[in-house]
Amino acid sequence: MKTTVIGLGLIGGSIAIDLRKAGIATSLVGVDRNSDHAAKAIELGIVDEIDLTDNALQTADLIIVAIPVNAMCQLLPSILDQIKADAVVIDAGSTKNLICKAVATHAKRDQFVAAHPIAGTENSGPTAAFSGLFRGKTNIVCEREKSAPQALALTLKVFEALGMNTIFMESDEHDKHVAYVSHLSHVSSFLLGQTVLDIEKDEKNIFALAGSGFASTVRLAKSSPEMWAPIFEQNLDYLSQALQEYIMHLQRFHYHLLKRDTTELHRIMSKANEIRRVLEGIELKTKNQHQTQPAG
Amino acid sequence: MKTTVIGLGLIGGSIAIDLRKAGIATSLVGVDRNSDHAAKAIELGIVDEIDLTDNALQTADLIIVAIPVNAMCQLLPSILDQIKADAVVIDAGSTKNLICKAVATHAKRDQFVAAHPIAGTENSGPTAAFSGLFRGKTNIVCEREKSAPQALALTLKVFEALGMNTIFMESDEHDKHVAYVSHLSHVSSFLLGQTVLDIEKDEKNIFALAGSGFASTVRLAKSSPEMWAPIFEQNLDYLSQALQEYIMHLQRFHYHLLKRDTTELHRIMSKANEIRRVLEGIELKTKNQHQTQPAG
Known part of the structure; x- marks a missing residue:
């Protein structure tokens, strides 16, 4: 299949x-x-x-678009303008609401599939790309009913080839969930990095302490601002909403800490510990509950 | 050397x-x-x-104390009461100010070395223990001048055997640095876990999204409240102080986000990106700049 990839990053x-x-x-173009x-990308044979x-x-028979989400909204309509009658365009953007809106009334809307393969590292560019990045991870397809059955079928084949499990959501529901689980994690990490860097101006030794778990918590602060x-x-x-809720927690x-209310601090941390059970259950959960077939 | 380890956790x-x-x-007792x-611990041959x-x-010739820091403050004086004249007691607590204060006036203060080997995982108990946990990491010794030269020498030998690089700090300086780099990371992770768990009550699918970097950012939320x-x-x-500064950032x-001030958001994230350079420099830095010898 003649494939064009727009955006040769991670x-x-x-x-x-x-x-x-x-x-x-x-x-591959x-x-x-x-x-x-x-x-x-040429040098690496990508x-x-x-x-x-x-x-x-x-x-192209298949076009993958993996560019920043603002550029995605601007370019997707003109990409659809150009494609062949049987070609399929799949995006890989981390938001879905505005991207779906950008092509909502396009004559070739049904040749487009709105996807979000959820995987990544803190690195960017073609040198960061590697085989297996998506294996075992979840792909989300939004507005499945607006894509033609053959476009959806090809999309599932594509993400299955990447080793992904595809689930379906409305674009608004998608954006809400990723705000909490993905985007908030990035904000919390970016600002943790900034807070510690602010202090480090005067305190050179501080980075000897990174073996304490800081390195993993701050990993996402290395992500691309672009x-x-x-x-x-x-x-x-x-x-x-997510950020406000995080700040509130x-x-x-902080309030309970200042009050030296050990019981309450303990209760909060024990509750947060439940994340272990939830994270350990992910693989099983996604495999057993979420695997669904495309409509049509 | 007859060694007693108090606290058989990670x-x-x-x-x-x-x-x-x-x-x-x-x-080993x-x-x-x-x-x-x-x-x-017996079953595993630890x-x-x-x-x-x-x-x-x-x-015992050597006593390692690795118990929660409140228990440490309570028990250390009576541990020192019991030991032989040439024995050495080393603690591994994550705070140093109050621990040093707890033994400050003890007659055998010079047989004690206040240490903080900075390493760990989100797991706890003897089943979480493994060889190599400390390799390549930093150990901090506080109030070196209050420990006898032979106690310090044995301590350096112990942490060198673990593969650690020992640096020296005042206990107050230690507590300030770990507040920012280690303790704040744990708080940010515990509360990120709580924020997302709060939402998940209504939103079951959300955990399919953990491949987005959430899992690493929230890893420390699995840590032991005890x-x-x-x-x-x-x-x-x-x-x-650290928490207030993090909340402020x-x-x-959030303010710049609500204003859609892309330039400022971009600037903040680019600044946070510097953490990459700093983290990559850690190993070199600690080896070149911080390696020092004990006094005496």
């Missing part, structure tokens, strides 16, 4: 690698306005060629 | 395993008031015997 690059491996992508990323002309869109600033803005309403904890 | 157990491996501990932990009598203190509640209380002043971020 996500686009990793999808390209595994689609070639699975035999789904028989030829890359599109990236960052010429260093484009050259690197794509066969770079083509920045309309040809990359007009001749990717995350647009995500936070597109998901402003739900992220704002921190303040309440 | 820290005490892991120290015991590697001190035996290094040939420093030729016999374990002390733990949790009889399940004691039995498990210690040779359990001895809850004063004999465990009176006959261990952490006393740490937070003992380090209340500095932790309160979160609120400022």
Whole structure:
């Protein structure tokens, strides 16, 4: 299948690698306005060629779009304008509401599938891409009823080839959930990094202490601002709710700490401990409860 | 060397395993008031015997104390009361101010070394203990001038056997640094866990999204409340400062988010990105700058 990948970063690059491996992508055209990323993707063999002309869109059977979500909203309508009658466009954006709205009334809306393969690392660019990034993880498809059955079927085949389990949600429901579980984690990590860096100006030794768990808690603070600033803005309403709730919990904890209310601190931490059970149950849960088949 | 380990959890157990491996501990006596932990430590071969009598203190050459920091303050004076004239007691507590104060005027203060080997996982108990937990990490010794030279020398030998780099700090300086880098990370993670669990009551699907980085950010929320509640209380002043500063940064971020001030959000995240450079420099930095020799 003639495949074009727009955006040759961690996500686009990793999808390209595994689609070639699975035999789904028989030829791979890359599109990236960052010429260093484009050259690197060729050098690493992630794509066969770079083509920045309309040809990359007009001749492809499958187009994967993995670019920042603000660029996604701007470009998706003109991408759909160009594609062949039987081509399928899949996005990999971390928000879904505004992306779905951007193409809602497009004549070729049914050739588009709104997806969010949930995986990543704190690294970015084609050198960060690797085979297996998505294996065992969850992919979310939104507004399934607006995509043609054959577009959905190809999409499921694509994410199955990546080793993912696909579940379905409304785009609004998706954005709410990722605000709490993904976007809030990133904000909490970015600001933890900033808080500690602020102090480190005067206190050089502090970083000898990173073996304490700090390194893993602050890992997401290394993430790309170019990717995350647009995500936070597109998901402003739900992220704002989540952030306010997080701040409220921190303040309440702080209050009980100042009161030296050990019983309450203990209760809060014991409750938070339940996350262990929940996280350990994820794999089983997603496999048993969420696997569903596309409509139509 | 006849060694007694008081507290057979992750820290005490892991120290015991590697001190035996290094040939420093030729016999190992374990002390733990949790009889399940004691039995498990015997079963796993972490210690040779359990001895809850004063004999465990009176006959040992080296005593490692790895129990919650509130129990540490209570027990250390009576441990020192019992020991031989040439024995050395090393604690492994995560706070140092109150622990040092608890033994400040003890007649055998110079046989005690206040240490904090900075390593750990989110797991606890003897089954969580493993060889290599401390390798390549930093150990902090406080109030070095209050320990006898031979006690300090043995302590350095012990932590070198664990593969650690020892640095020296005043206990107050230690508590301030760990408040920001270690204790704040734990609070941020506990409350992130609580925030997301609160939402999950109504929203079952949310945990399919944990592949997004949530799992690593929330990892420390699995930590033991029995261990952490006393740490937070003992380090209340500095932790309160750190927590207030973190909340302030979160609120400022929230404000810029609500204003859709992309430039400022971008600036904050780019600044937080510097954590990558700092974390990558840790190993080099600690090896080059901080390695020092004991006084005396």
